Amino acid sequence: MEQLMNAFLLALLSMPHPISAATPMVVIDNWPPLRITEHLVANMPETCSAAAAGCAVVKLDARTCDVYVAWREPHKAAVRERQLKHCRGYDEPPFALKAAHARWVAAGKPYKPLLEADRRPPATATTD
DSSP states (O other): OHHHHHHHHHHHHHSOOTTTTSOOOEEOTTOOOOEEEEEEESSOOTTSOTTOSEEEEEETTTTEEEEEEETTOTTHHHHHHHHHHHHTTEEOTTOHHHHHHHHHHHTTOOOOOOOGGGOOOSEEEEEO
16 A cells, blocks of 8 residues: 555656646747836736736737736746746747737738837836
């Protein structure tokens, strides 16, 4: 019985962490640089799922990306990095970000480099 329990415990410990087992991301071509603002929040905003650990709200027209990480999330760093990748043009199934970018480009708003006067620090952080 003890050997069976040890084997079970070893199997549990060797299982991949849910965050590390996530689907690989793909890069979206011609992704524009976005100003990133990070938020550590008690409650997710309405644009995100209330139960989500993290969320990136991309606004291509405004050239901004707001990253929200739930205060309750024990793996904040991993969630933050994944959401920052969304802001930098990485997407994953069901590829909603890629579809939104394609619609944005089709609407005649393709990537144009930011003017030097428009450049601001690439990221800021807030706690809501």
